[in-house]
Amino acid sequence: MNLNQGLRTLLRGLGGVAVLCLLIQLLAVIGPARWEIPNLRQLADEVYHFVMSDPHFVGALLHTMKTVVLSLLVALVAGVVIGIPLGLSSVLYRTLTLPVELLRPVPAIALIPVMILALGQGQSMEVAVTALAAWWPILFNALYGARGVEPLTLQTARVFGLGRRQTTLRVVLPATLPMIVTGLRVAAPLALIVAVGAEYLATAGQGLGGVLIQATASGNLQVLWAAAVVTGLLGLVIGALVWVVGRVVCPWSTEW
Amino acid sequence: MVGAVTDPMTTQAVRWRKWMSGPRAWLRSLAGVPVVVVGLLIWQWQTTRHPVFFLPPPLVIARRLKTDWLSGPAHSLFLSHEGLTAIVQTFQTALIGWAIAAALGIIVGSVLGVRPSLAAFAAPPLLLLRSVPPIAVIPIAIVILGLGDSMRTAVVVAGCLWPILLNAVAAVSGVDQVLRDVAALNHLNPIQTFVRVLVPAASPKLFAGLRVALALAIVLSVGAGMFAGSGGLGGRLLTFQNNFDVPGLWATITVLAVLGAIVNWLLLLVERSALRWNIQGETL
Numbered sequence: 001m002n003l004n005q006g007l008r009t010l011l012r013g014l015g016g017v018a019v020l021c022l023l024i025q026l027l028a029v030i031g032p033a034r035w036e037i038p039n040l041r042q043l044a045d046e047v048y049h050f051v052m053s054d055p056h057f058v059g060a061l062l063h064t065m066k067t068v069v070l071s072l073l074v075a076l077v078a079g080v081v082i083g084i085p086l087g088l089s090s091v092l093y094r095t096l097t098l099p100v101e102l103l104r105p106v107p108a109i110a111l112i113p114v115m116i117l118a119l120g121q122g123q124s125m126e127v128a129v130t131a132l133a134a135w136w137p138i139l140f141n142a143l144y145g146a147r148g149v150e151p152l153t154l155q156t157a158r159v160f161g162l163g164r165r166q167t168t169l170r171v172v173l174p175a176t177l178p179m180i181v182t183g184l185r186v187a188a189p190l191a192l193i194v195a196v197g198a199e200y201l202a203t204a205g206q207g208l209g210g211v212l213i214q215a216t217a218s219g220n221l222q223v224l225w226a227a228a229v230v231t232g233l234l235g236l237v238i239g240a241l242v243w244v245v246g247r248v249v250c251p252w253s254t255e256w
Numbered sequence: 257m258v259g260a261v262t263d264p265m266t267t268q269a270v271r272w273r274k275w276m277s278g279p280r281a282w283l284r285s286l287a288g289v290p291v292v293v294v295g296l297l298i299w300q301w302q303t304t305r306h307p308v309f310f311l312p313p314p315l316v317i318a319r320r321l322k323t324d325w326l327s328g329p330a331h332s333l334f335l336s337h338e339g340l341t342a343i344v345q346t347f348q349t350a351l352i353g354w355a356i357a358a359a360l361g362i363i364v365g366s367v368l369g370v371r372p373s374l375a376a377f378a379a380p381p382l383l384l385l386r387s388v389p390p391i392a393v394i395p396i397a398i399v400i401l402g403l404g405d406s407m408r409t410a411v412v413v414a415g416c417l418w419p420i421l422l423n424a425v426a427a428v429s430g431v432d433q434v435l436r437d438v439a440a441l442n443h444l445n446p447i448q449t450f451v452r453v454l455v456p457a458a459s460p461k462l463f464a465g466l467r468v469a470l471a472l473a474i475v476l477s478v479g480a481g482m483f484a485g486s487g488g489l490g491g492r493l494l495t496f497q498n499n500f501d502v503p504g505l506w507a508t509i510t511v512l513a514v515l516g517a518i519v520n521w522l523l524l525l526v527e528r529s530a531l532r533w534n535i536q537g538e539t540l
Contacts, residue, residue, distance in 0.1 A: 012376035020381035035400055098288025099295065105516035107475045109482070110489075110509045113497035117505075118310035193389045197479055200391065201494075209391075216395040224399060228392040235387030 036221040046226035057211065061234065064207040067123060067195045068188070068238055071130035075187060078131070079138030080180060084172060086139075087146025108133030108194050112201050121204035126195055133194040134187035141183030145176030174250075181246035188242045192235050208234070312503045320507040343515065346488035349405050350477035351519075353412025354470055361417050361469075362462060365424025366454055370436075375425055382422065390415030390476050394483045403487065408480040415476045416469040423465025427458035463527045470523055474516050 021040055028039035038046060051057055086092050112129050119125035149172055157167045199209020208231055215223040296314050303313040325339040332340050368375040393414045394407075401407040435457055439449045455462070481490020489512055496504040 009376050012373065013380040016377035016379065016381045017384070019377070020384065094287040095291050096288065098286075099292050101288075101517075102292065102513075105520065106509055106513040107471075107478060107516065109475050109479045110493055110512050112482075113493050114310055114502070114505055114509070116497065117500065117502060189387070189389070193391050193475075196389055196391045197483075201482060212392060212395055216398065219399060221396065221399050224396045228388050228396060231392040232384060232388035235389055236384065239383075239387060 036225075038222050038225050042222065043226060043229060046222050047229055050223070050226050050230060060207050060211050061230075063123070064192075064195055064199065064209070064234065065238070067126045067130060067199075067207065068191045069241075071127045071195065072134055072184065072187060072191055072242075074127065074131040075134035075138050075191070076180070076184060079135050079183065080142045080173075080176075083139045083142025084146045084168065084176060087143040087176075088168070088172065093143075093147075104136060109197055112194075112198050115198075116202055121202040121206075123206070125202065126198040126207070129198045130191050130195045134191040137186040137190070138180065138183040141179040141186075142176055145179030146172055148179075149175045177250040178252075181250055185239075185242055185246065188238050189235060192231075192238055196231060310502055312506060316503050317506045317510065320503040321510055324504060324507050325511055339511070342488050342492050343511070345405065346408075346477050346481060346490065347474070347515065347519070349408040349480075349488070350412055350473040353409040353477070354416050354466075354473040356409070357413045357416035357469060357473075358420055358466055360413075361420030361465070362424045362455070365421040366428045366450060366458075368421075369425045369428025369431075369458075370454070372429065375429065382418070386418035386422065390472075391479065391483075394480050397480070398484055403484040405487075407484065408477050408487065411480045412473045412476045416473050419472065420462075420465045420469045423461055423468075424458070427461030427465070428454055430461065431457045460531055463523075463531065467520065467523055467527075470519060471516070474512075474519070478512065 024037070024043070025039050027035075028037045028042075031037045086096060108129055111132060115125045115129045119128060153171055153175065154167065157171045162170065196207070196209045196212070199207040200212055202209070204210070205213060208227070212224075212227055212231075215227050299311075300313045300315060303311055325336055326334050328334050328336040328340065335343065368378050390411060394411050397407045397410045397414075401410055431454055435453055436449070439453045444452065477488065478490040478493070481488040482494050483490075485491060485494050489508055493505060493508050496502075496508060
């Protein structure tokens with residue numbers, strides 16, 4: 001892409017954002033009064049108010065962020081460590097497909113009550129539930145990535161006398177990396193959803209979920225709109241983080 | 257297009273298709289049965305020996321499943337009245353919301369997919385909107401729409417729209433230009449082109465987005481019920497949690513998992529018959 005084209009795309013994107021802002025402004029004026037959609041100025045005020053006046057807010061933001069990052073790490077390690085052997089060994093794959101298929105449709109959000117009873121209302125519960133949700137896309141991507149490794153490269157590794165461990169680490173893992181990164185990209189927004197949900201349902205008032213509880217209790221729609229914007233921005237940041245990680249870890253991937 | 261869902265489940269669909277074709281494939285999957293049986297036995301044995309508060313033995317859960325859910329008459333598939341009501345509440349809103357999101361997402365996504373310049377305009381706002389976790393929408397929906405079905409449906413639509421829309425953009429913009437040229441040469445009007453050329457050609461990817469969204473729809477419908485503290489399976493989960501009724505919780509989770517699997521399987525069947533023309537594995 002040459003510079004001119006890039007500039008045009010950028011300008012168009014900015015134009016799109018401007019249109020979105022106009023739409024919000026329009027909805028604030030002509031939208032149903034009951035919805036109390038704030039106009040941009042009020043929205044900005046509310047978000048600013050949110051971030052600045054509440055000393056807990058930054059802590060809450062960091063709390064949620066920490067939960068998401070920790071759980072993604074756990075899911076990544078567990079998904080790769082279990083997924084790659086499953087993809088490489090057809091015996092394991094055949095015997096474990098059925099149990100995995102049986103466990104997979106359990107929605108993570110339904111496990112939150114059980115986890116609260118098992119692990120309490122702390123961050124360990126939040127991380128556990130979130131990691132469970134983020135685990136599936138990473139597991140399956142690692143599995144199919146490992147299954148899809150070019151047989152020729154495996155044979156080459158064998159010709160070079162690489163052992164099973166070395167083959168896995170030096171051939172299979174790099175070849176699977178783009179798929180794993182894709183899995184991570186799918187898992188990240190899911191993790192944010194489940195993390196905020198777990199915080200909300202734990203009623204211990206931690207993280208952004210806690211902020212949402214307070215805002216819901218106050219019944220103040222303007223605060224709720226601002227909270228949605230802030231969580232959206234957090235989603236954007238997490239998405240960008242995962243993108244950067246993916247770019248750094250496997251720059252050759254074309255999956256964008 | 258930035259942020260289109262590259263679906264890990266697409267590969268799963270291919271595997272399913274292989275799995276479901278031919279009797280030997282069925283036999284092969286039976287290899288997992290002993291693993292499941294042994295797992296259940298160990299679970300039963302260990303939890304009766306050392307009772308764990310949050311993990312009751314499978315037989316206890318099964319008994320609860322029977323009394324809570326499967327005590328009804330045959331004409332309602334043996335489902336108990338209460339259970340059936342909860343299931344219908346959750347899955348009705350999930351499916352209606354999903355269908356609305358699918359219609360909106362595919363139409364808007366196709367328009368954006370055909371016009372790359374429009375897509376360039378829309379990409380950043382879409383990225384912003386997609387980043388808002390649907391969970392944050394639930395409280396707003398509760399305040400505006402109350403605790404009923406319309407709230408849950410709205411939440412499902414707000415959550416499912418983005419994966420379907422972004423996948424539709426990616427799918428339609430990936431349709432071979434030759435196909436579009438042929439449509440233009442045959443003087444198809446835009447609607448005909450959309451229905452007869454674009455949607456079929458893009459359907460493998462469209463289905464990938466639809467399946468991701470379907471799982472999300474169920475999660476959101478349950479989640480909205482949990483947040484609201486009433487309605488459907490989510491409301492029941494919350495009640496069981498508040499009563500520390502762990503077997504009841506697990507029985508509900510089992511019901512959710514089974515129904516989720518059935519709905520997903522039905523969609524796969526639809527997909528399989530709709531995409532019969534598609535060479536196996538082309539969705540990869």
